[in-house]
Amino acid sequence: MLFYTESPLKFAFSKDISEFKNDSLKSGVNTPQFGILGVPFDSTSTYKPGARFGPNMVREASYNLERYNLLLNKNLEATFYELGNLEVVYGNFNQTSKHLESTIIEIKDKLIPITIGGEHTITYSVIKGLNKVIDIQDATIIHFDAHMDLREEYMGEKYSHATVMRRISDLNPKDIIQIGVRSCLKEEETFAREEGIKYYTSTEVKSNINEIEKVISNINNPIYVTIDIDVLDPAYAPSVGTPTPLGLDPYELQRLIYNLQGKNIIGLDVVEVSSSSLGDITSINSAQVIYDFLSMQ
Numbered sequence: 001m002l003f004y005t006e007s008p009l010k011f012a013f014s015k016d017i018s019e020f021k022n023d024s025l026k027s028g029v030n031t032p033q034f035g036i037l038g039v040p041f042d043s044t045s046t047y048k049p050g051a052r053f054g055p056n057m058v059r060e061a062s063y064n065l066e067r068y069n070l071l072l073n074k075n076l077e078a079t080f081y082e083l084g085n086l087e088v089v090y091g092n093f094n095q096t097s098k099h100l101e102s103t104i105i106e107i108k109d110k111l112i113p114i115t116i117g118g119e120h121t122i123t124y125s126v127i128k129g130l131n132k133v134i135d136i137q138d139a140t141i142i143h144f145d146a147h148m149d150l151r152e153e154y155m156g157e158k159y160s161h162a163t164v165m166r167r168i169s170d171l172n173p174k175d176i177i178q179i180g181v182r183s184c185l186k187e188e189e190t191f192a193r194e195e196g197i198k199y200y201t202s203t204e205v206k207s208n209i210n211e212i213e214k215v216i217s218n219i220n221n222p223i224y225v226t227i228d229i230d231v232l233d234p235a236y237a238p239s240v241g242t243p244t245p246l247g248l249d250p251y252e253l254q255r256l257i258y259n260l261q262g263k264n265i266i267g268l269d270v271v272e273v274s275s276s277s278l279g280d281i282t283s284i285n286s287a288q289v290i291y292d293f294l295s296m297q
C-alpha cells in the first residue's frame with residue numbers, strides 16, 4: 001500500500017499491489033504495467049456533486065466485465081495493480097493535490113497511472129506529478145470532454161473542474177487535442193484557437209470520426225489521456241457533474257480509444273463519475289472505457 005492510499009474494492013482482474021515486488025523481480029518484464037488509483041474528491045462541483053463515489057462505483061461496475069474481449073478476440077492480459085483510493089482532504093484542493101502529486105511521483109518509474117475520479121481538477125495534479133520525471137512539454141494531452149475547461153478562473157477559483165485544462169495548458173504540453181466538446185465560453189474558444197489547442201466538437205466526431213482516428217494514429221510522442229465521462233451523451237452517462245446533451249455514444253468513444261493501440265501512453269484518467277447506485281450506466285460505461293484501454297494492451 002502506498003503512503004497516501006487506502007484499499008477498498010479492487011478493479012476486476014487487477015493484481016494486489018503487494019504482489020508488485022515479486023512480479024517486478026521476474027526477469028524479462030518490459031511491457032508497460034499499470035496502476036489503478038481512485039481519487040474520491042469532489043469539492044468544486046457546481047451542479048451535481050457526487051464524484052467522490054466514482055472510484056468505488058466504477059470498480060463495482062467492473063465486476064460485470066469478462067476477461068475475453070470478443071471484439072478484439074483476445075483476453076485481457078495487461079498487468080495492472082490496484083493501488084486503492086487516495087486519502088483526500090474534502091474541501092481542500094491544495095492538500096489533496098499535494099497527496100496526489102506525491103503518490104504519482106512514488107509510482108511513476110514503475111507503473112503507468114490509470115486514475116479514476118473524482119472531479120476533473122485532479123487531472124492537473126496527476127500531470128504535475130508526471131512532469132517531475134517525464135518532460136510534459138514532449139507530451140500530447142488527449143482530452144475527451146463535453147467542455148473545454150479552459151477558463152482562467154471559475155467563481156474566483158484558479159483550480160476548479162472548469163479551469164483544469166487551462167492549468168494544464170500552463171504546463172506547456174506539446175499539444176492539447178480536445179474531442180467531443182460542445183459547451184464553452186467564447187473566451188475559451190478564442191484561447192484554444194490562439195494557443196493552438198486543437199478541438200473537435202461532438203458534431204465533428206459524428207460526421208467525420210475517420211479524420212479524428214487518423215489524428216490519434218499519427219501521434220508519435222508520449223500521450224496522456226484524460227476522459228471526462230460527460231463526453232458521452234447523458235443518455236449513456238447521466239451521473240456526471242455537468243450533464244450536457246448531444247454527446248458521443250459509447251461506440252464512438254471505443255473506436256477512438258482503440259486508436260491508442262501501440263502508443264506511448266504515460267497515463268489515463270476517467271473523471272467526473274458521480275454514480276451512487278449499483279447498476280448505474282455512467283459507472284458501467286466508465287469501467288468499460290478502462291477495460292477497453294487495458295484489453296488492447
Ligand SMILES: [Mn+2]
Pocket residue numbers: 145146147228230231242272
Ligand atoms: Mn466536462
